[in-house]
Amino acid sequence: MTATALPANKRFAFTIVDDTDDTFLENIRPVYDFLTEQRVFITKTVWVYPPRDAASRGDSLQNREYLNYVLDLKRRGFEIALHNVGSGHYTRAEILAGLEEYRDLLGEYPKIHINHSYNPDNIYSGNKRFGFPFNRILRVLYPRYRDFSGEEEGSPYFWGDAHKRIIRFNRNYEFDEINLLKVNPESPYRDRRYLRYSNYWFSAAFAPNPWCFDRLFTRPAIDRLEREGGICIAYTHLGYYTRTGELDRGFVEAIRYLVSKGTGLFVPVSDLLELLLKARGSDCYLGPARKLKLEFLHLLTRAKYRYVRRIDDRAFKRVYP
């Protein structure tokens, strides 16, 4: 179930889910032009509409120039995916119209959707991500991280039916480990609690900003990924990688080193997940004990980078607001 998913001449796989928060044409172009030059094809999420809430910024498909660049990325071989139709409150009618507009503009529906922050239309989000006891703990620690109802019929933000029909993969947990096969080899898996309005779920390596990314993707870590025949899906915000005025050096070095191996597969997230599904042959369900363990590891990762390492997005945005 490990390297068997990969083509015969490849020993490991690496890809990225790029969260579109704080992404503008100017700060994203150098990143994707570099990735194109390295032939590392990843998955970029987009918003159909501009952010409505004060907390978020970023370009959307309504910006012609940005849209043209996104279309160009698609032609180059990058995958485009959804990060809700926009940041903030969008009603069912707006979300359904947004999905159609997405298809009109990009030529097809997204295969991946990633829940954005505090959007009320998020799917199985907030404390629904966790079972007992973590859902209770979360309610105390993050009282605002709740009231998501994208999958609740009757909610003004309900779009679970369209989500089930269109979206094939969602990301849930993130870990302090680059080899997905070591921590969540079931990915992409089905979760019985989320079956009604979602399909497959996958996990990712927690690398929300260049500080975390550079710390995780050292040469020894990349050597290990290759040695283990690993699969890596990093979750990050590439909009943060040009904050100093030039492309983050650690990122450039890590990508160059990954490519220099000559044995890596660098395809978008959906392509990689399809390979894993095909190699496995049948659906994998995440059982309660495994789910509990992954929930614990996810929360442990969050706590470690917030309170011990102090390089998560809260810390990063204090320096680069």
Ligand SMILES: [Zn+2]
């Ligand atoms: Zn986001």
